[in-house]
Amino acid sequence: MIDARALxxxxxxxxxxxxxxxxxxxxxxxxxxxxxxxxDAVRRFFEEDNANVxxxxxxxxxxxxxxxxxxxxxxxxxxxAPSERTIIFTKNATESINLVAYSWARARLxxxxxxxxxxxxxHSNLVPWQLAARATGATLRFFDVTEDGQLRLxxxxxxxxxxxxxxxxxxxxxxxxxxxxxxxxxxxARRAGAVVLVDGAQSVPHMPVDVQALGCDFFAFxxxxxxxxxxxxxLYGREELLEAMDPFLGGGDMISSVRLSGSEWxxxxxxxxxxxxxxxxxxxxxxxxxxLTAIGMDRVHAYERRLTAYARERLEQLPGITIYGPKERxxxxxxxxxxxxxxxxxxxxxxxxxxxxxxxxxxxxVMEWLGVPATARASFWVYNTEDDVERxxxxxxxxxxxxxxxx
Ligand code: 7TS
Numbered sequence: 001m002i003d004a005r006a007l008x009x010x011x012x013x014x015x016x017x018x019x020x021x022x023x024x025x026x027x028x029x030x031x032x033x034x035x036x037x038x039x040d041a042v043r044r045f046f047e048e049d050n051a052n053v054x055x056x057x058x059x060x061x062x063x064x065x066x067x068x069x070x071x072x073x074x075x076x077x078x079x080x081a082p083s084e085r086t087i088i089f090t091k092n093a094t095e096s097i098n099l100v101a102y103s104w105a106r107a108r109l110x111x112x113x114x115x116x117x118x119x120x121x122x123h124s125n126l127v128p129w130q131l132a133a134r135a136t137g138a139t140l141r142f143f144d145v146t147e148d149g150q151l152r153l154x155x156x157x158x159x160x161x162x163x164x165x166x167x168x169x170x171x172x173x174x175x176x177x178x179x180x181x182x183x184x185x186x187x188x189a190r191r192a193g194a195v196v197l198v199d200g201a202q203s204v205p206h207m208p209v210d211v212q213a214l215g216c217d218f219f220a221f222x223x224x225x226x227x228x229x230x231x232x233x234x235l236y237g238r239e240e241l242l243e244a245m246d247p248f249l250g251g252g253d254m255i256s257s258v259r260l261s262g263s264e265w266x267x268x269x270x271x272x273x274x275x276x277x278x279x280x281x282x283x284x285x286x287x288x289x290x291x292l293t294a295i296g297m298d299r300v301h302a303y304e305r306r307l308t309a310y311a312r313e314r315l316e317q318l319p320g321i322t323i324y325g326p327k328e329r330x331x332x333x334x335x336x337x338x339x340x341x342x343x344x345x346x347x348x349x350x351x352x353x354x355x356x357x358x359x360x361x362x363x364x365x366v367m368e369w370l371g372v373p374a375t376a377r378a379s380f381w382v383y384n385t386e387d388d389v390e391r392x393x394x395x396x397x398x399x400x401x402x403x404x405x406x407x
Pocket of ligand 1: 029030031092093094095122124125170172173174199201202222357361362
């Protein structure tokens, strides 16, 4: 079991008071805090090595390039990608998904083709497909969802046919916490010859991920939810698919030769990395991966499961609370308290130094499915403890009192 109290000391931002109370940060699903080794790696890069990559023939340029490429190798190892050629740095999960929507989907889909999407997606794994469908005449279809917020898999064979070209699905829902059994979906998609994209924004920071074991064709995630800086994301793609795709963005660094009459593309992964990339951010991501690897992703997952189960148990003891999503879940709890708007709840909790997220969580169709305009969400990471859960419970009691309900 991990020692969250000890790990907490690695995160300088957590050592502060908010509205007179020690900060309890329960919004890591939006963005996670950064451990000292990540902050140091970024600072060291700027203090010692800063230069552009892949171009300068001088010591700093070579060091910057070596560190940037080392970060790529760390990412490949972390998600068990077969080669670093399959790892493309982007600015976030959203851009990674859009890269596939533009370079793969728009160039290949035609009227009559189908894209199968789950209705529990973050907007970033739904809107790019709506746009691609509109541009190509393809049709969106949707998985069914069980009452407790899991994808129905027993009718997959009626949803996936030879018309299905792409299946886009989240690995872990950012609202319901649902852990999607991606490997079974990949198996069904394979039988129909469809390509599978997995949104791993909420899985990579919280559990071991092996893209080869999942068998998916594309896998997207963001660095900032796993302790890395903002501005760095990853797209893993199967090499044959990436090789066959045209570039997403054009510019410097993504070409092998340019003439006025036309250009040739650089080899993978550079074909998809136009312009000066997020160098310091990628190096920060490498440091975040080192940090998480030293803890062990199995242990992170086991710890979060235990903490989330504890939180669920404690919250369920409060009257008037509705918790959404399945029992087996990732490290977050989404809920509502009778008669209190989640924004009001978040405001009162903030007064108590507790940061949660309230709103539609960039997943409006999930809100529609739940039949509520918004929810509150507490999300956990390696630095959260049972004490944080107790502070949340105390804050919720205070909110109920404040709004005139007896706790
Ligand atoms: N996919 C999922 C499942 C997410 O939870 C998020 C962000 C994204 C994609 C997009 O990530 P980005 O880094 O490209 O913005 N989710 C949240 C959230 O739940 N609260 O704030 C951001």
